[in-house]
Amino acid sequence: MTPVLSFSEVAITTNVRRLHEVAVQSEHRWAAVLSRLVPIRLLRDLILPITKTASCSKVYDAEHLADAGFETVIFTGRVVDLKSLGRLKCVAQRTQMVVVIDHFRHAELLSQCVGQSGLKIQVLIEVDLGAQATGVRPGPDASLLATATALLPGLSLIGVFASAVDCGVERAGGETHEAMASIVTIAEHALRSIRDVSPECNEMIVAVSSARWLSKLDARIKCLAVSPFLNFNNEKYDAHQQHCVYLNATVISRPTLETCVIDAGRNALDAESDTCVYEPPGASIQHSTFETSTLLISGEAADLRIGDLVRLAVRNPERLLHQVRLS
Structure with missing residues (x-):
């Protein structure tokens, strides 16, 4: 899950x-x-x-x-x-x-x-x-x-x-x-x-x-x-940077050719966590509800299907690790 x-x-x-x-x-x-x-x-x-x-x-x-x-x-x-x-x-x-x-x-x-x-x-x-x-x-x-x-x-x-x-x-x-x-x-x-x-x-x-x-x-x-999971890179997101913590989510819907929906929302993601899509390239978070997030997709990410995994990089994982219950 x-x-x-x-x-x-x-x-x-x-x-x-x-x-x-x-x-x-x-x-x-x-x-x-x-x-x-x-x-x-x-x-x-x-x-x-x-x-x-x-x-x-x-x-x-x-x-x-x-x-x-x-x-x-x-x-x-x-x-x-x-x-x-x-x-x-x-x-x-x-x-x-x-x-x-x-x-x-x-x-x-x-x-x-x-x-x-x-x-x-x-x-x-x-x-x-x-x-x-x-x-x-x-x-x-x-x-x-x-x-x-x-x-x-x-x-x-x-x-x-x-x-x-x-x-x-x-x-x-x-x-x-x-x-x-x-x-x-x-x-x-x-x-x-x-x-x-x-x-x-x-x-x-x-x-x-x-x-x-x-x-x-x-x-x-x-x-x-x-925490040993500190983000030592004070710059904004670097696509080539290795992160300590990732969040794996599943595509649960493809409402349009340009978007997909994953099963991670504000219950797992927030502004303090500074989370972004790591894999596949070409996807970005458009907006989130409490339980889901809608991604804008292009390039390689345009091939995402329902059931595929999306890997999110968590630059500041402290809230995620200490407050949010995940399956």
Whole structure:
């Protein structure tokens, strides 16, 4: 059934090597942002030989990464229901869980979940960078949360987490040295305010989703959470470029000689994904409904028949990998 994802091992290997080089040169650790849609074989063959640390935001992703064999999983989501907390505890029995929180209730639920099991879940406090979406304000608010969290059994407070993805800087195209310095300075302020609470509290983990940040990293960052599927080519679509992620769709209708309809719509494609037809040449997306897209076709693509496959290149696959359920 389609739509279904496919992956280019050549492109992923190239990206992983580049990210490893960046990590070595800047003396950062790299946490690979991943999801359950990435096959375990690819995780074990291409990602794990380079980094043993992964990051995700969904419980089923954490389970998948533990199955693959990652030694540490940084969990950036918020889990507040008992069933999901129980599943997270099972993951923590197989790998070191580092869980991001921004409220005492998150810490309290985690501690209750661990109970008397003897498990120790590491905790990061997320810092609000100004978007007022997630994160606690640096200063007294962060210090109070850290103090209360450190008193709970089963938890170990190790540092702070900051997301450039959620603060609006990337959407505005503002990946500058000044912006990175500002993000890190805010995170460092929060880290200083909570460092007295726990002697282990020295981690600063920053999440980014744009390759433009990689030339603007700050030495104060200890670990960088970034996807191995980044688009390193900042130019618009290049027909000869190898992409990490593709979406295979099926032609389900040929309403005219100049158009065809495929079974991938806005449920799988959106502006953030920056998706275009890769194969066959001569096809382009005209418009999309929620479930289908109409393609303009010419040249080689004019021979498309109902039932044929169309391969779409996904330049920015993060939303696709982490939010959309595909067959």
